[in-house]
Amino acid sequence: MGGTEPDTVRAEPVEAPSLSSSDAGKKEGPSTGSGRTDSEILFETLLRLGDDSLILGQRLGEWCGHAPSVEVDLSLANMGLDLIGQATHFLNAAGDCEGQGRDGDKLAFHRDVLDFRNCWLVEQPNGDFAQTMARQFLFSTWQEMLFGHLQGSADETIAAVAAKAVKEVRYHAELSAEWVIRLGDGTDESRARMEAGLDWLWRFVPELFEMDSIATEAASRGIGADATLFRDDYDARIRAVLAEATLEAPKDQRPILGGRRGHHGEHLGHILAAMQYLPRAYPDATW
Amino acid sequence: MVRAIRRSKALPLGGGDEQVRIAPRSEAMPGGHGDLFMGGGEGLRQRETPAFTPPQPLPIKGRGLEAIWSVLEGVPDPEIPVVSVVDLGIVREVRPDRVIITPTYTGCPATLVIEQDIRAALNAAGYRDVAIDTTLSPPWTTDWISESGKAKLHAYGIAPPSLAPTATCPQCGSTDTEEVSRFGSTPCKAQWRCRDCLEPFDRFKCH
16 A cells, blocks of 8 residues: 655645635635625635545545455545546536636646645545545545535535535545544554554644635625534544544644645645646547 | 536426426435425326336337337436436436436446437437436435336346345345445445355445
8 A cells, every 4th residue: 555654744734824814826806805706706615615526536546456455445436436526516617607618627637736725635645544544534524514514505506516415425424434443443553554644634624624714705605614613513523433443533733724725735736747647738638 | 527517497396387297206205305396296196117128219200208208218327227217217307308317426427428328319219309408406316216126126136225224135035134345336336245145246325
């Protein structure tokens, strides 16, 4: 099982931008929140949702043919498929909303690192199987709660995709929680690996609940969700699973923020290099 | 990635078009989604799906909705060819000028193939002017798989979706079975094993 050990990754996190500098990297519109139009807020919201799913789906695809067993291989590939499906819907809708003739493919394959709006958690390397499952557990638990709220979004595409995908994401959350328990309450080796995976990924959790000005506006306009509403539920569920896994929650660490504004680690560029190579090298290629 | 959503503005929201033919449903839809489909009334009667036959060009003169349904019943699911797209509940609605379909899973790779197969079948039957719209809402559920579809799945070796804690082995009929993996050969199925005959089998996940 290949992957980057946490120690080699450790050098890379950048300084977290302060929460108030929410307009860094914002390209359109005036910098005050009230100056943004509905469609600008919707576009950014759709990009955040779509990029989370796209990048994690691509990450899971890296396991294809490499998982510990064929059943696990199928699980990882199928979760990746679900996520790519979400991304397709969200990014196509983002392209429609933008009205510049870009579709989901264009947004996925022809943007560069600074234009991606995914959170840091999803771009983290697969590491070993324990780290991959720890990442899935932390993300899918959050995404299930997020989609639960987004089913009531004022935007009908977001509401429809959330209502459809939440059933699939519930499965991802259950599957990854089972593996956290199995590995955490397993052998010394599996336990140590799960602890290391959780310890590395823990610093990326606060970003999931960050409410910058775009997220706040999206929530106030009924498009997006106020993630702070389900923070307590999230913490409770994570801790319940960790308790069953006989694991202690890692100590809180300095949070890494900024993905929503285009600040990413070195890993995202490598993901994009693999993901975007073909459509960029052969722009007219079709299936 | 391919474009999967084209907005169809026209889910039948009640009352309206007598001509609208409602997709068969094996059981009442949970959570009140069903209300969205309560058009017309008599359109809701249970539909008997004939045994699966390969797609065949139909010499259709009329433009009846029955004829379009017949064409669709001849379109097999690309992953599970023993059932049709109608059996699986993928076809939600047929109108004189359009067919409305819904994907099973968000990322189901067969979604595009299904649309292409339906397009080809409609074209072959002379319905080039009938459009295909895809809608996500209300989300597809295994409750929409018809009873005959479930029987065909079982006969094919796939345990149909069920809330029962154990699956019935499609090979030997035993209920002494266990889940091996939550994901099977496709996103919609889990991998199971029979403890009696020891054969592995797919079980359609409840969704």
